[in-house]
Amino acid sequence: MDKSLATVPDWILDYYMNERSELSAEQIKTIEKILMIQNMASIIYNSNYTTMKQIEQSVGCNEQVLLNAIADSSICNQKYEEAKEKLSESVHLDEASLNEIIKIAIDMNQEQEFTVQSIEKTSDQKVTKAKRITKRLLLLSASFMCIGLSMMMLGETDLVKNIGFFSEISGLAGVALSGVVLSSAVNSDEKSPTKVNK
Amino acid sequence: MNEENIVLTLNDNKKYVLVHQVWIDNIEYYYLAEIENPTNLMFCEVNGSKLKRVTNPEMIQKIVIQIGTEQKNNSLKEE
Numbered sequence: 001m002d003k004s005l006a007t008v009p010d011w012i013l014d015y016y017m018n019e020r021s022e023l024s025a026e027q028i029k030t031i032e033k034i035l036m037i038q039n040m041a042s043i044i045y046n047s048n049y050t051t052m053k054q055i056e057q058s059v060g061c062n063e064q065v066l067l068n069a070i071a072d073s074s075i076c077n078q079k080y081e082e083a084k085e086k087l088s089e090s091v092h093l094d095e096a097s098l099n100e101i102i103k104i105a106i107d108m109n110q111e112q113e114f115t116v117q118s119i120e121k122t123s124d125q126k127v128t129k130a131k132r133i134t135k136r137l138l139l140l141s142a143s144f145m146c147i148g149l150s151m152m153m154l155g156e157t158d159l160v161k162n163i164g165f166f167s168e169i170s171g172l173a174g175v176a177l178s179g180v181v182l183s184s185a186v187n188s189d190e191k192s193p194t195k196v197n198k
Numbered sequence: 199m200n201e202e203n204i205v206l207t208l209n210d211n212k213k214y215v216l217v218h219q220v221w222i223d224n225i226e227y228y229y230l231a232e233i234e235n236p237t238n239l240m241f242c243e244v245n246g247s248k249l250k251r252v253t254n255p256e257m258i259q260k261i262v263i264q265i266g267t268e269q270k271n272n273s274l275k276e277e
Contacts, residue, residue: 114210114242114251115209115249116206116249117208119206122202122203128201128203130231130233131231
């Protein structure tokens with residue numbers, strides 16, 4: 001069985017489907033984020049990156065703690081430290097990975113506007129490296145958008161169809177995955193396959 | 199020959215490399231990565247010197263797929 005299917009606990013899906021009317025919008029959003037994190041973890045696991053061992057443990061997720069996290073809606077309220085503490089007990093990732101996941105999940109929901117102060121051209125190797133890794137990972141995240149397919153393989157066709165779950169999660173997760181995997185790639189000093197310059 | 203990249207300094211005082219730019223429905227989008235912290239990635243809608251971070255998941259999907267398609271096409275051309 002594909003490991004990516006094993007990391008989405010059935011109880012979350014059941015809760016999401018059957019108790020939906022009792023959930024607040026924030027709680028629903030939080031469940032979706034937890035599902036996103038679970039899926040990200042499973043994909044990274046399958047990608048054999050450095051956090052593999054830690055992510056493996058996330059399969060054995062502490063349900064009660066996760067429920068508490070949902071009830072608390074810490075992520076939605078952007079209480080970073082609280083969310084981290086609760087998730088660290090339920091999704092057993094190392095702290096760096098956890099930081100990245102939460103930061104990305106929160107950042108993804110923040111409207112931000114920027115102004116360009118200056119534009120320059122550079123041939124700096126550090127910049128080139130960051131760009132190349134990011135490009136490669138974008139392709140990976142595009143592939144990750146098949147997450148909806150995984151849900152359907154779980155037999156949750158109605159879930160995907162009825163609640164528009166696929167577009168919500170896959171969009172967020174695609175980008176979030178880039179960040180998390182990129183972190184692994186950078187930290188492991190290019191353990192991922194590297195194109196050799198001719 | 200070294201590859202030349204475009205670096206934007208934004209009003210958060212951080213430098214971002216322009217990884218890719220795409221046009222969708224006559225709107226320009228940048229895919230940026232912070233140089234010092236390349237895990238900080240973002241998609242932005244471009245309006246002159248103003249950049250608005252894209253947070254709509256459906257739009258992000260569109261951009262990712264568009265960039266992925268263009269990158270794939272470019273790779274095929276290079277081969």
